Amino acid sequence: MIELVAIILFVFFVFVAIVFVFNGSTVWDRLLGFNVCTSKVIMIILLIALLSNNTFLLDAAIIYSLVGFVSTIFICRLVANRTRREKREQ
Numbered sequence: 001m002i003e004l005v006a007i008i009l010f011v012f013f014v015f016v017a018i019v020f021v022f023n024g025s026t027v028w029d030r031l032l033g034f035n036v037c038t039s040k041v042i043m044i045i046l047l048i049a050l051l052s053n054n055t056f057l058l059d060a061a062i063i064y065s066l067v068g069f070v071s072t073i074f075i076c077r078l079v080a081n082r083t084r085r086e087k088r089e090q
Helices: 002-024 027-052 056-089
Strands: none
Touching: 002 027, 027 056
């Protein structure tokens, strides 16, 4: 029962993070919202794996965390390169 309540809360927090991603004032705020959303989805996957006793969902959570990490690094590098390019043009 408590696991179901935790899943519902994490789903709510994912929606809050998605709103934060779309309404963030800067790129860094949006990136932070994306990271929060990614971590909450990982927690949801892990809780579902715990409830259903499916170990393959643990692999899915690990893969999802790696994809989230790589995409965060990619976005950071993209923003940093864009900022450097804009500074050179001025």
